[in-house]
Amino acid sequence: MSHLPCPPSTSLVAQLRKAGCVFAEEEAALITATAHTPRERARMAERRSSGTPLEHVLGWARFHDLRLRVEPGVFVPRPRTEFLATKALARTRPGALVVDLCCGTGALGAYLATRQRGVRLHATDIDATSVRCAQHNIAPLGGRAHHGDLFSPLPATLRGRVDVVVVNAPYVPTEQIALLPTEVRDHEPRRSLDGGLDGLDVVRRVCAHARAWLAPRGHLLIQANPGQRTDAMAALTAGGLLATSLTCDDTDTCVVIGQRR
Known part of the structure; x- marks a missing residue:
């Protein structure tokens, strides 16, 4: 049986889209895959909706194929x-x-x-x-x-x-x-x-x-x-x-x- 991550909820996608996130589906999928609990997912979604950079919300950023820790207030690699x-x-x-x-x-x-x-x-x-x-x-x-x-x-x-x-x-x-x-x-x-x-x-x-x-x-x-x-x-x-x-x-x-x- 496949163990793929659960797809993001339509409500989460809608919340991010309403907040102006251009890539709402992709961001919702990353938040869903990173959060450990529904409560954490809700907090992360709220932070992203308020304008916090996605990488600060997730706690990590992708650079080439590396996954790097990114703490709040730290410059996000582009x-x-x-x-x-x-x-x-x-x-x-x-x-x-x-x-x-x-x-x-x-x-x-x-x-x-x-x-x-x-x-x-x-x-x-x-x-x-x-x-x-x-x-x-x-x-x-x-x-x-x-x-x-x-x-x-x-x-x-x-x-x-x-x-x-x-x-x-x-x-x-x-x-x-x-x-x-x-x-x-x-x-x-x-x-x-x-x-x-x-x-x-x-x-x-x-x-x-x-x-x-x-x-x-x-x-x-x-x-x-x-x-x-x-x-x-x-x-x-x-x-x-x-x-x-x-x-x-x-x-x-x-x-x-x-x-x-």
Whole structure:
């Protein structure tokens, strides 16, 4: 006999649709499969109907084929960041030392550590809740999450030895924060979104300090918007790195890449 999950009730689908959830059927199915009791399902449905991001309601998010813990208030990994993950993987050799900056859930580091054997993984975030969440996700992979600003909490012994630094830093210009969906503005930390006047404040700081941490021929990969490509590459060059970029038209995403000469 098949033991497939019970389909969501029509009332749950209707509740989510009324709340404006575009993919009400799919979300209802995920809530139904995740909830352990009818009471928990009702609470989850109410939270989602009030605008809480689905991933915060479920307590997990999908990134590639990984299922990652996501706690309330933690930045939710986006499908568009999978482009950055695949480009970083192409530059990650077996046994590489990898650092995931502004890690959030640790999605990027977790992806690299599950796709390439022997990866030695460190992750950092300025938000304590994100660090706790990332530690849960990467500890089974041998990774370690550190609480602090960018490179500062990393062990000093890693300086000049890191093969790949992968970064999904905040890159939304301050004046565009108000244009983001309500569930993002209200439920994800602003400092994980707001990149300053042109969106590149944190990116420039990363670029300014990355060379000291990279191994010879090591790579720094950063997600940005295509319109920020020129300025982001200039920041890489100013930091003493050889700059290139790749763009994904399907997701309107750009990855700028710096390599230590």
